[in-house]
Amino acid sequence: MARTPLIAGNWKLNLDHLEATHTVQKLAWLLRDAKHDFADVEVAVLASFTSIRSVQTLVDADQLEIKYGAQDISQHASGAYTGEVAGSQLAKLGVSYVAVGHSERREYHGETDEVVAAKAAAAFESGIVPIVCVGEGLDVRKEGRQVEYTLAQLDGSLAGLPADKAKDVVIAYEPVWAIGTGEVATPADAQEVCAAIRGRLAELYDAELADGVRVLYGGSVKSGSIAQLMAETDVDGGLVGGASLDPEEFAKIARFRAHQVGL
Numbered sequence: 001m002a003r004t005p006l007i008a009g010n011w012k013l014n015l016d017h018l019e020a021t022h023t024v025q026k027l028a029w030l031l032r033d034a035k036h037d038f039a040d041v042e043v044a045v046l047a048s049f050t051s052i053r054s055v056q057t058l059v060d061a062d063q064l065e066i067k068y069g070a071q072d073i074s075q076h077a078s079g080a081y082t083g084e085v086a087g088s089q090l091a092k093l094g095v096s097y098v099a100v101g102h103s104e105r106r107e108y109h110g111e112t113d114e115v116v117a118a119k120a121a122a123a124f125e126s127g128i129v130p131i132v133c134v135g136e137g138l139d140v141r142k143e144g145r146q147v148e149y150t151l152a153q154l155d156g157s158l159a160g161l162p163a164d165k166a167k168d169v170v171i172a173y174e175p176v177w178a179i180g181t182g183e184v185a186t187p188a189d190a191q192e193v194c195a196a197i198r199g200r201l202a203e204l205y206d207a208e209l210a211d212g213v214r215v216l217y218g219g220s221v222k223s224g225s226i227a228q229l230m231a232e233t234d235v236d237g238g239l240v241g242g243a244s245l246d247p248e249e250f251a252k253i254a255r256f257r258a259h260q261v262g263l
C-alpha cells in the first residue's frame with residue numbers, strides 16, 4: 001500500500017499566535033512557489049493551544065492545504081480538569097492531528113503509557129488523528145535494547161485501541177537521545193526501529209493494517225538528513241522540532257523529494 005508521507009512540525013513551546021500565523025503564511029508561500037503537491041507529501045504544524053484559532057482562521061481564509069494540530073489533548077471529555085483541553089474543543093478548531101506521548105510529556109509531566117493510550121482514544125473519539133510518540137533514551141540505546149523498549153512502549157500506548165481506529169493512527173519513533181541534540185539517528189537506525197514498529201502492528205492487528213500505518217522518524221531532522229531517512233522502506237515521514245520553526249528550512253524538509261534524486 002502506498003503510504004502518503006507526512007512531514008509534521010512540532011513547534012513545542014514556541015511562537016505566539018502572531019508568530020504562528022506569520023510562520024504558516026511564509027511556509028504556504030514557499031510551498032506554493034515550489035508548486036508543492038500536498039497529495040504527494042502532507043504537511044502539518046502542531047501549534048500551542050493559544051495559536052490554533054489564529055492558524056485556523058488563516059488556513060480557512062487562504063484555503064491552505066497545510067494541516068494543523070495540537071501538541072497534547074486531555075484524556076477527559078469535559079469536567080473539573082483545570083487547564084486541560086478536550087478533543088471536542090480541538091475538533092471545533094479544525095484540528096487534524098494531535099501529538100500524544102511525546103517524550104517531553106512523558107518525562108516532565110509523568111505521562112504513562114496508560115495515559116497516552118487514553119489520550120489517543122480521546123483523540124479518535126473527536127475525529128482527530130493521534131501521532132503516538134515512542135522511543136528510547138540513551139541508556140537503553142547503549143545497551144542495544146532500543147527495539148524491545150520501544151515496542152513495549154508501543155504496546156502500552158496502543159492498549160485497547162480497536163483496529164478500525166488503529167488503521168488511521170500515526171506512530172512517531174523519536175529516540176530521546178536524538179531530540180534537540182543535533183544528533184540525528186542514522187537512516188539504518190531509524191529503519192531498524194520503524195520496521196520493528198510496523199512488525200508489531202502486524203502482530204497486534206494484521207499485516208494489511210500495519211502496511212497502511214505511517215511511521216515517522218523524529219529527532220534532529222534537518223533538510224540535509226530528511227531525504228536519506230525517507231529513502232528507508234519503513235520511514236514514512238518526519239516529526240520535526242527545531243527545524244520546523246524556520247519556514248525556509250521546514251519547506252525544504254517538506255520538499256525532500258526534490259533532493260532525494262541522486263541518493
Ligand SMILES: O=C(CO)COP(=O)(O)O
Nearest residue numbers: 010179180219220241242
Ligand atoms: O521532539 C521532536 C519533535 O517532536 C524533535 O525535535 P528536534 O527536531 O528539535 O530534535
